[in-house]
Amino acid sequence: MTRRRPVRPASADDLLTELGRLTAQALERAELQQARVELAEALQRELLPGALPELPGLRPAARYAPARHGLDIGGDWYDGFRLPDGSLAFSVGDVQGHDVEAAAFMGQVRVGLRAVAGAVTDPGEVLGRANDLLLSMDCTLFATCTFLRYDPVTGELAAARAGHVPAIWATADGRFGTAEDEGGLPLGLLPGEVYPVTRRRLPVAGAFVLLTDGVVEGPSFPIEAGLKQVTRVLRAEVAAGIGTGRPMDPGELAAEIIKVADLTGHADDAAVLVLCHDTPPARGGGR
Incomplete structure (x- = not known):
């Protein structure tokens, strides 16, 4: 018959040693998590543009807000750049996931859109080619996106959407709406996807707002309510601009709209891109 040795009760020193070991592990994990957060934030800052292009009569501005908790950063972007034909291109998007990989993929999507847009002018074709490009890279993530092209000669704004949140607009004559085009x-899901293009003229001063779902949707805040709140803010700011008689400041407008994300308690990062447009000068033959 085998006799077992009695289990020695843990002493105070044993308990303190185990507590120290667990504490060290927890600190190591926390430091690793913090390092990943800081890396994602650094990537996000470096990948977003430092400035946006503008033309007479069109003034853009953007704002970005990281998520409130954890590593929910890195997926949202905004961008703006000049095209070879003199028009301007703008995009806003949201990459699946919220980590360092999402931030890196966001950079790939932005570069892909810029590269394709330099060769084709139609926004739908830009998204289609960018979609096929991402799929050829065997990417495991996907991205929603809205891509715009502004033609300064015709005053036309052409837009295409890839599974993204609709834009919101308001004009100085009191009109407003949600662009449910x-x-x-989303990009990166299905080869050969077709992206319809919606074309708008901008004959009256106002603002056109692109955003990500982190602005208008939260854990207990439905996206419809968020879109209505952004619309209220936009209409109030446009009306206030009319009252002062000065052109709207896109930076101030973007700053007010990004505050809607605070109401939603957003668990996602958030981006806003505002295009303020003036009434274009009359041309021969009218508009």
């Missing part, structure tokens, strides 16, 4: 699937 037809769109296609």
